[in-house]
Amino acid sequence: MGCLLRLSALFLSVIMITGCSDPKIDTSSMPASVVSVEKVRDSLPVYKRDEFDQGLIIIATATFSGVDILNPHRMNAAEIAELGNAKMHGLTGDQVIERADEILRERRAREREQAIRTLTRLEDKHAKAQHDKQQLARFTIDNARFYRESSPYGTPEPVIDLEVTNGTDEAISELFLRGVVTTPERSVPWVDDSFYYVVAGGIEPGETRQWSLAPNRFGPWGDELIPNDAELTVTLEGLRGADNNALWDAPALTDIEIERLERLRVEYDAPTLSHRD
Secondary structure, X not given: OHHHHHHHHHHHHHHHHHHOOOOOOOXXXXXXXXXXXXXXXXXXXXXXXXXXXXXXXXXXXXXOOOOOOOOOOOOOHHHHHHHOOOOOOOOOHHHHHHHHHXXXXXXXXXXXXXXXXXXXXXXXXXXXXXXXXXXXXXXXXXXXXXXXXXXXXXXXXXXXXXXXXXXXXOOXXXXXXXXXXXXXXXXXXXXXXXXXXXEEEEEOOOOEEEEEEOOOOOOHHHOOOOOOOXXXXXXXXXXXXXXXXXXXXXXXXXXXXXXXXXXXXXXXXXXXXXXXX
């Protein structure tokens, strides 16, 4: 019985010694770092050495900005030693691999959290822009006509006739408009100009108003070469309310933002944009 106990104790001692014999990284000095890194690497099975190399780089560069730790490149022992710090000191080869995996998991979790925040922000911006666009569409340009008429001084003056309807729930004090004058045989518009109109007394909800506006005859609207049958298209670009504040002016997503939103929606299994407005 005593012999059996002695053999068991000896067996446990061997296990403990074996478990504690794995070489560890020593970053107490440059020479110790270089030697210990290579010693730990050589102690690993061949199939683990690439993981160990990458693990060292990930740990060493995890605190450095501008380094892509998800795509590490091979570094020699001296470079690893130079970047070595307390995070590596005392780690075995397997512990290096485990610690690198943990860093990558934490990094990916942070990236996912940031991506979700970006996705939410872009979704909110898109929804607000769509809402505001729908609200603006309730204010309609019912008719637009461009022509010239003689002034009291005998010179032709440009005129814009407009008819609009306020289908919104807000009183409107000012319009921001874009006018484009074209003819079928001309690829370039005669006029492509943004302008505004302050409405005396405003336009109440449900009200239709008509005006004859006099654009500056010394600008593009006064070009005497514009044919009489030219067509005017007027689009609404913005409105101001009774308090003179802009209404429904949330900006649409840029092309870059749309591309990013669609990519994030695919990555996180969300519905993609059906249109780009």
